[in-house]
Amino acid sequence: MVENLAVLVLAGFVGFAVISKVPNTLHTPLMSGTNAIHGIVLLGGLLVLGLDTSDGVLNRILLVIAIAFGTINVVGGFLVTDRMLAMFKGKKPETEKKEGDQ
Numbered sequence: 001m002v003e004n005l006a007v008l009v010l011a012g013f014v015g016f017a018v019i020s021k022v023p024n025t026l027h028t029p030l031m032s033g034t035n036a037i038h039g040i041v042l043l044g045g046l047l048v049l050g051l052d053t054s055d056g057v058l059n060r061i062l063l064v065i066a067i068a069f070g071t072i073n074v075v076g077g078f079l080v081t082d083r084m085l086a087m088f089k090g091k092k093p094e095t096e097k098k099e100g101d102q
Contacts, residue, residue: 031084035074042070045063
């Protein structure tokens with residue numbers, strides 16, 4: 001139990017150190033890749049939830065909560081990625097003149 005907690009804390013520190021050194025131009029591709037990986041993790045969580053095992057009610061509740069938070073993370077990540085990519089698109093030219101313009 002203590003070993004698992006130590007691995008979790010160390011992984012958090014390493015993840016923070018790695019992500020903080022990523023230049024701004026690479027954040028969008030990194031986020032897209034992370035969303036794809038997290039989508040696979042969500043699929044695995046759904047498969048585990050669908051298995052007919054008697055792990056207990058608490059394990060199933062925690063799994064459903066984890067799937068819900070993971071889904072929010074994936075959807076939010078894709079929305080942020082889409083918004084960031086929209087910043088690189090050029091503005092659309094105005095084809096219609098407004099009334100009163102000459």
